[in-house]
Amino acid sequence: MRPAMYGYMRLAATGEDGDESDSIHRDLAAHADREGFSLQQVFVECLNTNESALFTLTEAIKATGVKHVIVPSLWHFARLPGLQAAMREYIEQELGAQLWIVQGAAR
Numbered sequence: 001m002r003p004a005m006y007g008y009m010r011l012a013a014t015g016e017d018g019d020e021s022d023s024i025h026r027d028l029a030a031h032a033d034r035e036g037f038s039l040q041q042v043f044v045e046c047l048n049t050n051e052s053a054l055f056t057l058t059e060a061i062k063a064t065g066v067k068h069v070i071v072p073s074l075w076h077f078a079r080l081p082g083l084q085a086a087m088r089e090y091i092e093q094e095l096g097a098q099l100w101i102v103q104g105a106a107r
Helices: 018-034 053-064 081-094
Strands: 004-010 038-045 068-071 098-101
Touching (some): 018 068, 038 053, 081 098
Parallel strands (some): 068 098
8 A cells, every 4th residue: 555645735826727726636646656655635725715725734744644745846835935945844844744846856
């Protein structure tokens, strides 16, 4: 049985582009599969909602013990490099999960 992996993405400002979401989800699933993982769930951050997908992701990691998170790129966490680094450090150091980044990965 393949180890579980969670995904995370942030949609454009409208958060209503199903094609964008579907395409990214397929990319995450394909990358997870190539690396030997089973993508269990993708947490989608929509900027026009009050719910935080990132908070839900972190709570899921704590509750389930899943130790692998995949993102399309660090831009999905934040636009500023310092915030990207902080998010990466939080996931890896505080939550103990390995962060996988699709952008720039060999295919």
